[in-house]
Amino acid sequence: MVFWTSRRGARPEAPRLRPRVAPTDLARVDFGELVPEPVPFLGQAAYIQLEFFEGLAKAVATAPSLTSKEGLSAAAGVALRKHHALIAELRRLGVEPDDVMAPFAPATDRFRQATAGADWYELLLGIHLTAGMLDDYFSRLADGLPADLGARVRAILDEEGAAVVLGSELGAAIRSDPRLADRLALWGRSLVGDTLLIARSALRASEADGRAGERVEPVFTELIADHTRRMDALGLTA
Amino acid sequence: MVFWTSRRGARPEAPRLRPRVAPTDLARVDFGELVPEPVPFLGQAAYIQLEFFEGLAKAVATAPSLTSKEGLSAAAGVALRKHHALIAELRRLGVEPDDVMAPFAPATDRFRQATAGADWYELLLGIHLTAGMLDDYFSRLADGLPADLGARVRAILDEEGAAVVLGSELGAAIRSDPRLADRLALWGRSLVGDTLLIARSALRASEADGRAGERVEPVFTELIADHTRRMDALGLTA
Numbered sequence: 199m200v201f202w203t204s205r206r207g208a209r210p211e212a213p214r215l216r217p218r219v220a221p222t223d224l225a226r227v228d229f230g231e232l233v234p235e236p237v238p239f240l241g242q243a244a245y246i247q248l249e250f251f252e253g254l255a256k257a258v259a260t261a262p263s264l265t266s267k268e269g270l271s272a273a274a275g276v277a278l279r280k281h282h283a284l285i286a287e288l289r290r291l292g293v294e295p296d297d298v299m300a301p302f303a304p305a306t307d308r309f310r311q312a313t314a315g316a317d318w319y320e321l322l323l324g325i326h327l328t329a330g331m332l333d334d335y336f337s338r339l340a341d342g343l344p345a346d347l348g349a350r351v352r353a354i355l356d357e358e359g360a361a362v363v364l365g366s367e368l369g370a371a372i373r374s375d376p377r378l379a380d381r382l383a384l385w386g387r388s389l390v391g392d393t394l395l396i397a398r399s400a401l402r403a404s405e406a407d408g409r410a411g412e413r414v415e416p417v418f419t420e421l422i423a424d425h426t427r428r429m430d431a432l433g434l435t436a
Numbered sequence: 437m438v439f440w441t442s443r444r445g446a447r448p449e450a451p452r453l454r455p456r457v458a459p460t461d462l463a464r465v466d467f468g469e470l471v472p473e474p475v476p477f478l479g480q481a482a483y484i485q486l487e488f489f490e491g492l493a494k495a496v497a498t499a500p501s502l503t504s505k506e507g508l509s510a511a512a513g514v515a516l517r518k519h520h521a522l523i524a525e526l527r528r529l530g531v532e533p534d535d536v537m538a539p540f541a542p543a544t545d546r547f548r549q550a551t552a553g554a555d556w557y558e559l560l561l562g563i564h565l566t567a568g569m570l571d572d573y574f575s576r577l578a579d580g581l582p583a584d585l586g587a588r589v590r591a592i593l594d595e596e597g598a599a600v601v602l603g604s605e606l607g608a609a610i611r612s613d614p615r616l617a618d619r620l621a622l623w624g625r626s627l628v629g630d631t632l633l634i635a636r637s638a639l640r641a642s643e644a645d646g647r648a649g650e651r652v653e654p655v656f657t658e659l660i661a662d663h664t665r666r667m668d669a670l671g672l673t674a
Contacts, residue, residue: 248496248505255493255512258486264534264541267486268523274493275516278509285506296502303502 232401232417233342237291241298242306242400243336243355244284248299249310251277253325254360260318266367273360277329283354287347305399312392319371319378320385323432326364327386328393330428331421333359335397368432383434390425394418470639470655471580475529479536480544480638481574481593482522486537487548489515491563492598498556504605511598515567521592525585543637550630557609557616558623561670564602565624566631568666569659571597573635606670621672628663632656 254274261267288295313324337355340348372379397418429436492512499505526533551562575593578586610617635656667674 248509251509252493252497255490255497259490259493264537268520268533271486271489271516272520275513275520278513278516282506282510282513295506299502 232339234339234400236343236347237288237293237298238301239336239339239343239400240284240288240291240351241295242302243351244281244288244295245299245302245306246332246336246396247277247281247284249306250325250329250360251281253310253314253321256314257318257321257325260321262318269363269367270360273363276357276359280354280357280359284351287350287354302399306396309392309396313389315385319368319382322364322368323382323386324389325360326368327389327425327428328396329360331393331425332396334424335417335421336400339400365431372433379434382432383429383436386425386429386432386434387436390422393425394421397421470577472577472638474581474585475526475531475536476539477574477577477581477638478522478526478529478589479533480540481589482519482526482533483537483540483544484570484574484634485515485519485522487544488563488567488598489519491548491552491559494552495556495559495563498559500556507601507605508598511601514595514597518592518595518597522589525588525592540637544634547630547634551627553623557606557620560602560606561620561624562627563598564606565627565663565666566634567598569631569663570634572662573655573659574638577638603669610671617672620670621667621674624663624667624670624672625674628660631663632659635659 251274254270254277258267258270258274261270285295288298309328313328315321315324333355337352340351340355342348343351368382372382401417426436489512492508492515496505496508496512499508523533526536547566551566553559553562571593575590578589578593580586581589606620610620664674
């Protein structure tokens with residue numbers, strides 16, 4: 199698990215193993231006030247990109263046309279680059295990426311299975327919505343990393359990846375078969391819970407503070423609002 | 437299918453749709469004497485790289501450890517880069533890559549299924565041996581392309597890809613379970629036929645000339661010798 203706390207005052211300039219000061223003023227928390235520990239943050243983010251890569255590679259292998267394969271394989275390449283770039287950041291911190299990623303594997307693997315869907319369209323929507331939420335989430339949380347590292351991680355995560363090709367494939371499919379919209383709308387709504395669980399697993403209150411839920415609530419509200427905008431863009435009722 | 441012929445004299449400097457002169461002196465044919473038509477050559481080579489990518493992505497998804505995933509996913513990234521670089525060459529020639537690749541899809545898909553194996557080790561050996569033979573084959577045949585294009589294609593195909601990680605994974609597995617060697621030796625031998633069929637499908641004699649088999653025989657002999665060296669390096673009896 200990644201350990202987090204709210205941040206007061208200046209951004210720390212070096213990785214910290216665990217924040218020592220429990221926060222008290224939690225009324226208006228934003229992303230920038232959460233201080234991720236760099237090592238587990240990078241480990242979880244890297245492993246999640248590996249899962250997106252595997253999902254996109256499956257989408258390539260099962261794509262109905264070569265045109266779809268080309269766009270999806272390019273997106274798979276981007277997820278792979280993100281994965282390897284985050285692994286490289288772990289090595290810069292002097293840790294072995296496998297050891298850091300391993301604790302996140304079981305829950306993330308279950309997450310991928312739970313969001314893989316029953317067919318190609320559900321697979322695509324699963325990646326579109328969960329990667330949409332989690333890339334954004336980890337990128338914004340990276341603001342709380344030491345400044346140089348945070349900037350590099352944001353640059354890694356903000357690379358335009360699967361969103362355009364997935365939005366375009368799904369939009370075209372929904373337009374050509376309107377009945378698909380109802381099924382995908384249901385499926386899209388069902389993905390939110392699993393995604394929030396992964397997001398929440400990246401947050402843990404300091405043990406002296408039981409108000410973790412309250413602290414991260416605004417973060418999750420924002421995630422869900424973004425999800426709704428993504429569903430709307432596809433013409434799906436969120 | 438890609439149309440080929442033996443080449444006499446100078447290398448053509450521009451893509452040709454179909455060679456007009458049937459070869460006559462076929463006694464000592466080498467790779468440089470075969471003139472591939474650029475468009476179908478690139479289409480088949482590009483589609484084969486896509487298959488290697490899909491195979492490697494499957495190997496990533498089913499890998500037993502994160503260490504294996506890292507090396508294999510890097511190799512998958514290389515196959516993907518080769519695929520997209522060859523597609524880019526098709527676009528430079530003013531053709532739509534999907535249209536050019538489509539005719540190769542059925543046979544290449546069957547080839548991937550036939551060489552995917554019964555478990556992770558057979559999957560790895562299947563990619564190692566077939567990619568080893570076919571990358572080398574297409575790279576050497578690229579010598580017959582117009583000079584600039586041929587040099588670029590060789591540079592694309594010669595990028596070090598999966599060979600090191602696959603050789604290392606398989607070598608370690610065979611050392612830790614010597615019984616694996618017998619099964620994999622059998623499996624490796626069984627892959628040669630399917631690979632030669634793919635290689636042969638890239639060659640078609642001009643219709644006036646029925647001696648295609650004789651002409652390409654030395655090429656295949658070389659492919660098989662390389663295969664044997666690759667098996668030997670793993671301690672497998674070819």
